[in-house]
Amino acid sequence: xSHTLRDRPKLLQRVRRIxxxxxxxxxxxxxxxxxxxxLQTIAACRGAMNGLMVEILAGHVRFHVLDxxxxxxxxxxxxxxxxxxxxxxxxx
Amino acid sequence: xSHTLRDRPKLLQRVRRIxxxxxxxxxxxxxxxxxxxxLQTIAACRGAMNGLMVEILAGHVRFHVLDxxxxxxxxxxxxxxxxxxxxxxxxx
Amino acid sequence: xSHTLRDRPKLLQRVRRIxxxxxxxxxxxxxxxxxxxxLQTIAACRGAMNGLMVEILAGHVRFHVLDxxxxxxxxxxxxxxxxxxxxxxxxx
Amino acid sequence: xSHTLRDRPKLLQRVRRIxxxxxxxxxxxxxxxxxxxxLQTIAACRGAMNGLMVEILAGHVRFHVLDxxxxxxxxxxxxxxxxxxxxxxxxx
Numbered sequence: 069x070s071h072t073l074r075d076r077p078k079l080l081q082r083v084r085r086i087x088x089x090x091x092x093x094x095x096x097x098x099x100x101x102x103x104x105x106x107l108q109t110i111a112a113c114r115g116a117m118n119g120l121m122v123e124i125l126a127g128h129v130r131f132h133v134l135d136x137x138x139x140x141x142x143x144x145x146x147x148x149x150x151x152x153x154x155x156x157x158x159x160x
Numbered sequence: 161x162s163h164t165l166r167d168r169p170k171l172l173q174r175v176r177r178i179x180x181x182x183x184x185x186x187x188x189x190x191x192x193x194x195x196x197x198x199l200q201t202i203a204a205c206r207g208a209m210n211g212l213m214v215e216i217l218a219g220h221v222r223f224h225v226l227d228x229x230x231x232x233x234x235x236x237x238x239x240x241x242x243x244x245x246x247x248x249x250x251x252x
Numbered sequence: 253x254s255h256t257l258r259d260r261p262k263l264l265q266r267v268r269r270i271x272x273x274x275x276x277x278x279x280x281x282x283x284x285x286x287x288x289x290x291l292q293t294i295a296a297c298r299g300a301m302n303g304l305m306v307e308i309l310a311g312h313v314r315f316h317v318l319d320x321x322x323x324x325x326x327x328x329x330x331x332x333x334x335x336x337x338x339x340x341x342x343x344x
Numbered sequence: 345x346s347h348t349l350r351d352r353p354k355l356l357q358r359v360r361r362i363x364x365x366x367x368x369x370x371x372x373x374x375x376x377x378x379x380x381x382x383l384q385t386i387a388a389c390r391g392a393m394n395g396l397m398v399e400i401l402a403g404h405v406r407f408h409v410l411d412x413x414x415x416x417x418x419x420x421x422x423x424x425x426x427x428x429x430x431x432x433x434x435x436x
Contacts (some may be wrong), residue, residue: 073205076189076190083182083186087182088181090178090182093175094175098168098172099362103223103224104220104331106216107220110209110212110216111213111341111342114210116229117205117206120185120202124195124202125199125430127195128195128196131195132406133423135420138415139416141414144408144409145187151404151409154401155431158295158298188343203430203434220331220334221317221335225331225335226317226328227327227328231320231322233322236318239316239380242312242383243312243313246309247339250390252436260373264373267366267373268370274359274366274387275363278356281359282352287403287404287407287408288404290365291397291404295394295397301386301393304369311379316378344395
C-alpha cells in the first residue's frame with residue numbers, strides 16, 4: 069500500500085481546507101472588501117498550501133527516496149527525518 | 161474606484177486558475193497517482209498562489225500605502241515600483 | 253536624517269551576526285563535519301538574512317515609499333505597517 | 345570519502361562569494377547609500393545563500409538519506425533527483 073493511499077484522507081482534508089480558503093478569497097474580492105482582509109486570508113491560504121506540500125514531500129522522502137521494501141539503516145532514517153524537519157521550517 | 165474593483169476580473173481569473181489546480185491535485189490524490197505528478201502540480205499551484213499574492217500586494221502598495229488622492233513624488237513612485245519588483249522576485 | 257543613518261548600528265549588527273554564522277559554516281565545511289550541523293547552521297543563517305532583509309524593506313516602506321516630509325494619513329500608516337507585518341511573516 | 349570532502353572546494357567558494365556580498369552590504373550601509381542598492385545586493389546575497397543551501401541539501405539527500413554503500417534502485421535515484429530539482433525551484 070503506497071503512502072498516498074495511507075495518508076490520503078489527511079491530504080484530501082488539507083486540499084479541501086485550501087479550497088475553502090480560496091472560496092473565501094473569491095468572496096472577499098467580489099464583495100469589494102479592503103485589501104487587508106484579502107491579504108490575511110491569502111497569507112493563511114499560502115501557509116496551508118505550504119503545509120500540504122511539506123506533507124507530500126515528506127511522503128516522497130519516506131516512501132520513494134527511501135524504499136520501504138529494502139533495508140534502511142537508522143542513519144538513513146535519521147537523515148530523512150532531519151531533511152523533512154528542515155523542509156517544514158523552510159516552507160512555512 | 162478602488163483598485164480591487166478595477167483589477168477584480170484579473171484577480172478572480174487567477175483565483176479560478178488556482179482552484180482548477182487544486183481540483184487536479186484532489187483528483188491525482190484520489191487516483192492513487194505517484195507522488196511525482198502531485199508534486200509538480202502542487203509546485204505549479206504554489207507558484208500561482210504566489211503570483212496572486214504579489215498582485216494583491218502590488219495593489220496594496222499602489223493604492224493603500226500610497227494614496228492616489230494625494231500628491232505622490234516621482235521618488236515615491238519609483239520606491240513603490242522597486243518594492244513591488246522585489247516582492248515579485250522573492251515570492252516566486 | 254535618513255533611516256539608514258538612524259538604524260545603521262542595528263543593521264550593521266545584524267550583518268555582523270550573519271558574517272559570524274557564515275564563518276561557522278566555513279569552519280564546519282573545513283572540519284569535515286556531518287551535513288546535519290551544516291544544515292542547521294545554514295538554516296539559522298538564512299533566517300538571519302531574511303530578518304535583515306525585512307528590516308531594510310521596512311525602512312524602505314516607511315521612509316521611501318512613504319515620504320516623511322509629506323502629510324501621511326493614518327490609513328496610509330496602517331496600510332504600511334500591515335504590509336511590513338506580512339513581509340515579516342512571508343520571509344521567515 | 346564523504347560528499348562534503350568531495351564537493352568542499354565548490355561549497356567553500358560559494359560561502360566566500362556570500363561573504364563578499366555581505367561585505368558589500370556592510371559597505372553600502374556605512375556609506376549611507378540609498379536603500380535601493382542595499383536591497384538589490386541583499387536580494388543577490390539571499391539568492392546565493394539559497395543556492396548554497398540547495399547544494400548542501402542535495403548532498404544530504406544523495407549521500408545521507410540514500411546510502412551509497414547500499415544498493416539503490418533506479419526508482420530511488422529518480423525520486424531523489426526529482427526532490428532535489430523541486431528544492432532548487434522552491435528555494436530560489
